[in-house]
Amino acid sequence: MTSTGTTTAALSVRDVSKTFAGTKALDAVSFDVAPGSVHALLGGNGSGKSTLIKILAGVYRADPGGVIDLAGEAAPADEMTPDLAASLGLRFVHQDIGVFPELTVAENIGLVNGFEGRGRVPWRSLHKRTAALLARFEVEARPDQPMAELRPADQTMVAVARALEDDSSGLAMLVLDEPTASLPRHEVELLLDAVRRCAASGQTILLVSHRIDEVLAIADAVTVLRDGREVITRGAAGLTEEELIRHIVGRSVQTVFPRPPEVAAERPTALRVAGLRGEPVRDASFEIRQGEVVGLAGLLGSGRTELLRMIFGAYPREAGEIELYGEPIAPSSPTAAMDLGIAYVPEQRGIDAAFPELTVRENLSLADVGSYRRGPLFDHRAERADAGRDMERFSIRAAGQRAVFSSLSGGNQQKTILARWLRLQPRLLLLDEPTHGVDVGARADVYSIIDGAVAEGLAVLLVSSDFEELSRVVDRVLVMRAGTISAAPTTDLDAQAITELVYDAKEAA
Ligand SMILES: Nc1ncnc2c1ncn2[C@@H]1O[C@H](COP(=O)(O)OP(=O)(O)OP(=O)(O)O)[C@@H](O)[C@H]1O
Numbered sequence: 324m325t326s327t328g329t330t331t332a333a334l335s336v337r338d339v340s341k342t343f344a345g346t347k348a349l350d351a352v353s354f355d356v357a358p359g360s361v362h363a364l365l366g367g368n369g370s371g372k373s374t375l376i377k378i379l380a381g382v383y384r385a386d387p388g389g390v391i392d393l394a395g396e397a398a399p400a401d402e403m404t405p406d407l408a409a410s411l412g413l414r415f416v417h418q419d420i421g422v423f424p425e426l427t428v429a430e431n432i433g434l435v436n437g438f439e440g441r442g443r444v445p446w447r448s449l450h451k452r453t454a455a456l457l458a459r460f461e462v463e464a465r466p467d468q469p470m471a472e473l474r475p476a477d478q479t480m481v482a483v484a485r486a487l488e489d490d491s492s493g494l495a496m497l498v499l500d501e502p503t504a505s506l507p508r509h510e511v512e513l514l515l516d517a518v519r520r521c522a523a524s525g526q527t528i529l530l531v532s533h534r535i536d537e538v539l540a541i542a543d544a545v546t547v548l549r550d551g552r553e554v555i556t557r558g559a560a561g562l563t564e565e566e567l568i569r570h571i572v573g574r575s576v577q578t579v580f581p582r583p584p585e586v587a588a589e590r591p592t593a594l595r596v597a598g599l600r601g602e603p604v605r606d607a608s609f610e611i612r613q614g615e616v617v618g619l620a621g622l623l624g625s626g627r628t629e630l631l632r633m634i635f636g637a638y639p640r641e642a643g644e645i646e647l648y649g650e651p652i653a654p655s656s657p658t659a660a661m662d663l664g665i666a667y668v669p670e671q672r673g674i675d676a677a678f679p680e681l682t683v684r685e686n687l688s689l690a691d692v693g694s695y696r697r698g699p700l701f702d703h704r705a706e707r708a709d710a711g712r713d714m715e716r717f718s719i720r721a722a723g724q725r726a727v728f729s730s731l732s733g734g735n736q737q738k739t740i741l742a743r744w745l746r747l748q749p750r751l752l753l754l755d756e757p758t759h760g761v762d763v764g765a766r767a768d769v770y771s772i773i774d775g776a777v778a779e780g781l782a783v784l785l786v787s788s789d790f791e792e793l794s795r796v797v798d799r800v801l802v803m804r805a806g807t808i809s810a811a812p813t814t815d816l817d818a819q820a821i822t823e824l825v826y827d828a829k830e831a832a
Pocket residue numbers: 343344346347348366367368369370371372373374375418720721722729730731732733734735760762
């Protein structure tokens with residue numbers, strides 16, 4: 324390690340490359356991050372953001388030749404290790420936030436950051452220390468709560484708090500990989516406020532995000548990656564949304580999503596839910612017509628996810644009725660729901676929905692493998708053709724159909740799962756944060772594909788924390804209020820109006 328003595332940058336990345344078998348994930352990337360700034364790292368799905376961050380963290384080894392310089396302490400990029408990264412002052416929260424769901428919040432803190440004292444684990448002091456840390460970062464959780472009980476949002480906050488626990492001086496450089504992707508609006512703002520406060524006190528922050536509005540609201544500077552190359556680094560002042568998107572995607576993009584045509588009142592009712600209950604859902608009643616996209620907005624813990632899971636037979640229902648096209652149904656398991664033509668794309672894709680060690684092609688065809696059986700034979704050619712078609716339609720970027728699912732970037736994993744469900748041609752599609760982590764270019768593609776299915780009669784119930792997006796893609800919005808549902812007004816429904824409704828709902832709770 325040598326001191327360059329000349330640089331004033333908090334972080335200087337120089338000529339960093341990374342080659343995976345068959346893929347050049349990063350190609351001689353160079354940029355500087357100014358001290359005390361919020362620097363956004365942007366780029367489409369698979370552009371190399373997470374790879375760069377993992378190299379900074381010493382998790383992936385860079386190709387030889389690059390240099391990583393932290394405030395004048397330079398290290399060859401291919402010699403970074405987790406210990407070196409930590410001693411240089413780097414602190415990380417990765418896209419996969421690295422928590423142990425079956426352990427408590429306090430254990431998650433203690434196991435990673437260490438326990439005070441020696442010998443037996445001093446539980447009392449660990450719990451006290453954890454409680455103080457949770458308070459410092461305004462995380463709503465108890466030290467003794469199992470991590471799995473926390474929503475993704477709170478889990479992320481625990482990971483952030485954990486990363487900064489030892490940094491009372493605020494001199495560490497905090498690296499966040501899509502910290503807000505799973506957070507509802509209110510929590511996004513809390514987190515962004517915390518990020519702003521950190522930066523104001525001199526902490527440098529490198530932030531990966533797909534939410535352009537959020538980046539423009541908070542970043543001092545941006546670096547855009549495309550296909551593993553740095554395309555621009557500049558101050559955020561004066562940068563427009565349109566210009567930024569053009570750098571990310573490499574062309575102009577229609578950011579106004581196609582609005583579904585108005586749904587005729589005589590369309591049959593696809594889904595009718597009456598008096599549905601199952602903690603925390605207390606009393607949910609609503610209808611969705613065939614060919615209608617209905618949004619479901621609500622705060623964290625309002626019961627949005629549980630409601631979807633109940634309809635999918637994956638969460639216990641205590642009372643209430645569900646009808647699908649007039650037929651009373653009582654799906655007791657996800658398989659039963661699927662047989663009825665219900666598809667559900669969950670929020671936590673990695674855990675619930677994918678087979679990480681199988682290939683992209685296998686992940687795509689898994690839900691419908693039977694369709695390739697020809698007597699004793701398997702029609703590989705048809706399977707390949709279908710996989711090729713879906714990868715094209717959903718712009719799934721991977722080394723090929725045989726790339727292992729876990730090697731895909733986060734956004735490409737999400738698109739793969741969506742593509743698989745839509746193949747089943749469901750009658751009712753339940754979507755929980757479907758574009759979470761999906762880049763601006765592909766987002767429009769995803770919605771136009773969903774639109775295509777809707778035009779053929781699919782009914783969709785969509786949960787999204789991105790109210791901007793919600794207001795643009797749905798026909799109607801339902802607001803979840805302390806476990807009950809009310810309809811939002813149908814006129815002038817923009818992101819601001821949805822935010823207000825959701826907050827009113829909170830006060831009424
Ligand atoms: N472990 C791995 N093995 C093989 N290829 C990989 C691996 N990790 C990443 N890649 C490839 O490197 C490229 C960059 O991926 P990366 O995860 O850095 O993208 P990203 O910019 O973080 O995208 P996203 O916004 O979707 O998270 C992709 O083509 C990806 O498939």
